[in-house]
Amino acid sequence: MKIIVTGGAGFIGGNFVHYMVEKYPEDMIINLDALTYAGNLETLKPVENKPNYKFIKGDIADREFIFKLFEDEKPDVIVNFAAESHVDRSITDPEIFVRTNVMGTTTLLDACKQFGIKRFHQVSTDEVYGDLPLDRPDLFFTEETPLHTSSPYSSSKASADLFVMAYHRTFGIPVSISRCSNNYGPYQFPEKLIPLMISRALADEELPVYGNGANVRDWLHVKDHCQAIDLIVRKGADGCVYNIGGHNERTNLEVVKTVLRALDKPESLIKYVTDRPGHDRRYAIDPKKLETELGWKPEFNFDTGMKQTIQWYLENREWWEHIISGEYSNYFEKMYGDKL
Ligand code: NAD
Ligand code: TDX
Numbered sequence: 001m002k003i004i005v006t007g008g009a010g011f012i013g014g015n016f017v018h019y020m021v022e023k024y025p026e027d028m029i030i031n032l033d034a035l036t037y038a039g040n041l042e043t044l045k046p047v048e049n050k051p052n053y054k055f056i057k058g059d060i061a062d063r064e065f066i067f068k069l070f071e072d073e074k075p076d077v078i079v080n081f082a083a084e085s086h087v088d089r090s091i092t093d094p095e096i097f098v099r100t101n102v103m104g105t106t107t108l109l110d111a112c113k114q115f116g117i118k119r120f121h122q123v124s125t126d127e128v129y130g131d132l133p134l135d136r137p138d139l140f141f142t143e144e145t146p147l148h149t150s151s152p153y154s155s156s157k158a159s160a161d162l163f164v165m166a167y168h169r170t171f172g173i174p175v176s177i178s179r180c181s182n183n184y185g186p187y188q189f190p191e192k193l194i195p196l197m198i199s200r201a202l203a204d205e206e207l208p209v210y211g212n213g214a215n216v217r218d219w220l221h222v223k224d225h226c227q228a229i230d231l232i233v234r235k236g237a238d239g240c241v242y243n244i245g246g247h248n249e250r251t252n253l254e255v256v257k258t259v260l261r262a263l264d265k266p267e268s269l270i271k272y273v274t275d276r277p278g279h280d281r282r283y284a285i286d287p288k289k290l291e292t293e294l295g296w297k298p299e300f301n302f303d304t305g306m307k308q309t310i311q312w313y314l315e316n317r318e319w320w321e322h323i324i325s326g327e328y329s330n331y332f333e334k335m336y337g338d339k340l
Contacts (some may be wrong), residue, residue, distance in 0.1 A: 001118075004075045006060050006108070007082030009039035012123070013220055016081065019226040021047045028052050030073060033082065034059040037327065040086060042319055043187045060104035070115040075234060077120045079109055086191055087127075087153045088335060090307045091277055094152035102163070103158035106189035109167045120232045122164045122177045126218070129179070131280035134214065140286035141179075143241045151280045161196065161241075168239045169257030176236045178229055183284045184305065185222030186312040190240035190320050191328070193217075193252065194306075197259045198313045199320055200285035206340050207260075211275035216282040220246045223331045224298040231294050245285025247296040248305075262310045273339040 003020065007013035008031030020029050033039045035057055047053045058065050060082045072182055082104060084090065084097045084235050105122065129141040130148035147162075151156040168175045185195045199209050228244045236242055250258075253270075260267055290296045300308070313320065324332075 001032065001076045002073060003077045003079060004030045004032050004069075004073065004221060006032045006078065006080045007026050007036055008038075008055075009033035009041055009043060010085070011038075011165060012183055012225060014043035014083035014187050015041075015185060015227045016079065017044065017053070018047055018277055019223070019230065019254075020217050021050050021053045023230070025052055028054070030075070032058055032060070032069070036084075037331075038085065038189050040323070042322070052277055053132050059076040061099050061107050063107050063110070064298050065264075066107050067114065073128045073194045074115065076118045077113065077121070078108055078117060078119075078231060079123065079229065080105060081123045082154070083123075083157070087151045088191075088276060090151050090153035090156070091297070092335075096279040099151050101153075104161045105160040106163050109163060109173060109194075109264075113167065113171050114174050117267065118174060119233055120164070120173055120175045120328050121159060121229065122175065123229065124161050124177050124179045125154065125157050126179050126181045126243070126283045127151070127281075128158040129163060132280050132282040132284055134216065137331040140284045141242055141243060142286045143179075143243055154317060163241075175239045176232050176238070177241045178232050178240060178244050179285075181218035181220050181246075181283055183222045183225050184219055185309050186316070187319070188222070190323060191331070193255060194212065194259065194309065195320065197256050198263070198310060199324060201259055201263050201265045204265070204269065207269050208273045208340055209252060209270055210279060212250060212272065212275060213256065213270075214285070215252050215253070215279060216249050217252065218252060218284045219248045219255070219302055219305070220244065220298065222308070223298035224300055227299070228287055228290060228296050229246070231289070231296055235294050237293075242294070243287050244296075245284045245287045246301070247285075247287075248302040249282070249284055250302065258306055259310065262306065267312045271340060
């Protein structure tokens with residue numbers, strides 16, 4: 001099989017490329033990535049010389065380029081990770097989220113319609129369901145929960161999901177969608193909560209916690225996410241949505257304190273800052289469909305996953321220090337400058 005992985009130089013896409021290149025030596029994995037601020041070819045170093053791997057630089061919203069790529073490569077499967085993925089950036093600059101997340105996805109779907117495809121898989125998010133109240137721990141997102149978004153990011157992802165389903169129904173494109181909870185693990189860009197806190201705690205810098213830190217996220221190790229996507233692409237039913245999550249709910253404050261404990265740093269580093277506008281309160285996934293229909297089970301719980309992740313950031317300082325010392329430092333100043 002020839003599989004195009006879009007966004008394979010990012011966090012989850014990069015981990016997925018590693019996983020697929022190792023697991024399926026007989027398949028060809030093509031990593032298509034525009035190398036935005038979030039794309040990093042350093043992440044692909046472990047696979048770059050493998051015979052079943054190839055990198056192509058390109059933009060999923062560039063129609064001419066995408067059609068030519070499909071014509072040349074004739075892929076069997078597309079797994080679409082490419083996206084603008086950071087909620088805070090979507091609040092300051094929503095437009096690029098529409099271009100990449102919505103128009104990029106429809107451009108890929110148009111190419112699938114024109115050239116044919118065995119499966120188009122859309123990597124979506126639990127954020128399309130909106131949020132749950134903090135005082136109802138009995139409530140979870142199922143695949144039937146209505147879409148009800150809060151941020152420009154989640155609205156762009158929900159919109160893309162609707163287009164995927166529309167192309168399935170109207171044009172008969174074989175599709176699947178997965179909606180996963182918050183990921184953590186190696187190679188995550190240090191703008192996201194866990195790597196941000198690890199890198200700043202190691203430098204004895206203040207840790208910005210939005211609001212009172214009581215918002216809840218449901219954490220899944222990135223490797224478990226990759227395994228689930230592989231399973232859905234190969235065995236999932238055509239036209240179906242699968243939720244992915246491992247029942248690891250934590251408040252943001254609990255997560256930050258876990259990082260501080262693991263690094264033996266004081267809680268006095270925590271600094272409560274202005275809340276994110278429209279901040280979703282709680283995400284919690286019910287993964288029953290994936291578990292019962294496809295037999296998926298996560299390998300990590302939050303404790304084992306965090307231990308492995310923190311160890312990785314300690315052993316791979318060069319990877320993230322390189323990012324922090326570059327253009328990203330301007331972004332941090334702009335976003336947090338008057339908060340810290
Ligand atoms: P990321 O920001 O780390 O990586 C995104 C990648 O997409 C980068 O390599 C970037 O260069 C590439 N990209 C951006 N625009 C592009 C374009 N126009 N054309 C080609 N490539 C482009 O993101 P991530 O955290 O790895 O998330 C990957 C996917 O998983 C996204 O679709 C996101 O919505 C979804 N998701 C993320 C999480 C999470 O917790 N991070 C959870 C659930 C779902
Ligand atoms: O400095 C911070 N302080 C803080 O308190 C940052 C960056 C975040 N937070 C809070 C906001 C959230 O409640 O931590 C929580 C996690 O924040 P992010 O890492 O920005 O993730 P989130 O907004 O939950 O979205 C993530 O999960 C779903 C990904 O970025 C999305 O791509 C994915 O779809």
